[in-house]
Amino acid sequence: MSVAEAHADTSKGCIDIRNTGVTFGSDESEIVAVKEVSINVQPGEFVSLIGPSGCGKSTLLSIVAGFVKPTRGEALLDGKKITKPGSDRGVVFQQYSLFPWLSVRKNVEFGLKMAGVDQNRRNATARSLLDLAGLLSFENHYPDQLSGGMKQRIGIVRALATSPQVLLMDEPFGALDTQTRVVMQEILTNIWQQFRISVLFITHDIEESIFLSDRIYVMTARPGRIKAEIKVPLPRPRTPEMTDTPEFMNLVQELKGLIREESLAAMAPEIKDRGLSGFGMKVGPKGVGELY
Numbered sequence: 001m002s003v004a005e006a007h008a009d010t011s012k013g014c015i016d017i018r019n020t021g022v023t024f025g026s027d028e029s030e031i032v033a034v035k036e037v038s039i040n041v042q043p044g045e046f047v048s049l050i051g052p053s054g055c056g057k058s059t060l061l062s063i064v065a066g067f068v069k070p071t072r073g074e075a076l077l078d079g080k081k082i083t084k085p086g087s088d089r090g091v092v093f094q095q096y097s098l099f100p101w102l103s104v105r106k107n108v109e110f111g112l113k114m115a116g117v118d119q120n121r122r123n124a125t126a127r128s129l130l131d132l133a134g135l136l137s138f139e140n141h142y143p144d145q146l147s148g149g150m151k152q153r154i155g156i157v158r159a160l161a162t163s164p165q166v167l168l169m170d171e172p173f174g175a176l177d178t179q180t181r182v183v184m185q186e187i188l189t190n191i192w193q194q195f196r197i198s199v200l201f202i203t204h205d206i207e208e209s210i211f212l213s214d215r216i217y218v219m220t221a222r223p224g225r226i227k228a229e230i231k232v233p234l235p236r237p238r239t240p241e242m243t244d245t246p247e248f249m250n251l252v253q254e255l256k257g258l259i260r261e262e263s264l265a266a267m268a269p270e271i272k273d274r275g276l277s278g279f280g281m282k283v284g285p286k287g288v289g290e291l292y
């Protein structure tokens with residue numbers, strides 16, 4: 001049985017966030033991060049969460065990861081209330097969170113070691129996952145010796161090593177340059193296609209969310225609520241050519257409209273109509289002139 005087949009329990013990995021709100025702090029310093037959100041990810045589904053900065057995306061993901069407790073409502077994984085982190089959920093963050101003192105293979109093995117898996121099985125699992133990600137020849141390298149894209153591929157492989165039902169990804173490609181990012185999206189969609197686990201994915205990048213997802217939730221500015229739910233009817237497997245199709249471009253336009261409204265709302269009151277037309281300064285032959 002391949003590593004990918006070992007993961008393929010298609011009946012598991014249902015995330016259900018119900019009427020969930022999160023308030024940080026108390027009294028005057030109270031911040032309502034998430035107002036009242038209900039979202040779900042079905043087994044084997046790829047779902048993205050997109051919305052303006054500070055609207056509570058990471059907070060929602062952290063609830064599912066078991067790092068944050070909701071103030072109200074609840075989050076369920078396969079019908080069971082989430083109360084703490086667990087190896088049934090793999091997490092990948094924007095920052096490369098590899099252990100610098102461990103080799104690539106030992107990084108991938110880490111979760112398995114914690115779970116008490118014996119050395120031989122750990123080694124075999126890590127090697128076949130690294131092979132899948134095209135990184136086997138780097139198994140004895142250390143994170144410092146790798147590029148950002150490689151580190152993030154190892155981050156994904158490491159998150160998959162314990163056979164989680166769910167992969168939680170918080171802007172995993174946010175720190176990468178555009179070209180590397182596009183390649184990483186292709187790698188991720190191919191890996192997901194093989195593993196068929198549920199993914200909750202956070203991104204600021206509209207094209208990225210369409211390319212990868214079955215469904216996209218668009219959030220409002222803080223306090224975050226769900227503004228829209230968009231289905232992505234593009235066929236699988238996804239290919240880079242699809243990004244040039246009218247279907248793809250129409251989805252980009254639709255999402256851009258929704259996000260723009262919310263980004264403006266998030267930046268208010270600083271941004272007024274006049275602010276949108278630039279700094280309102282005249283630039284003459286002697287440089288910057290009078291204001292208005």
Ligand SMILES: Nc1ncnc2c1ncn2[C@@H]1O[C@H](COP(=O)(O)OP(=O)(O)OP(=O)(O)O)[C@@H](O)[C@H]1O
Binds near residue numbers: 032054055058059
């Ligand atoms: N531990 C915390 N304590 C207090 N406030 C917090 C905490 N975590 C998040 N917040 C606040 O909750 C709100 C939502 O934060 P969150 O990180 O979930 O937003 P986000 O949508 O992920 O933003 P970004 O796109 O910038 O990553 C923000 O106003 C943030 O300052």
Ligand SMILES: [Mg+2]
Binds near residue numbers: 057058059170
């Ligand atoms: Mg965030």
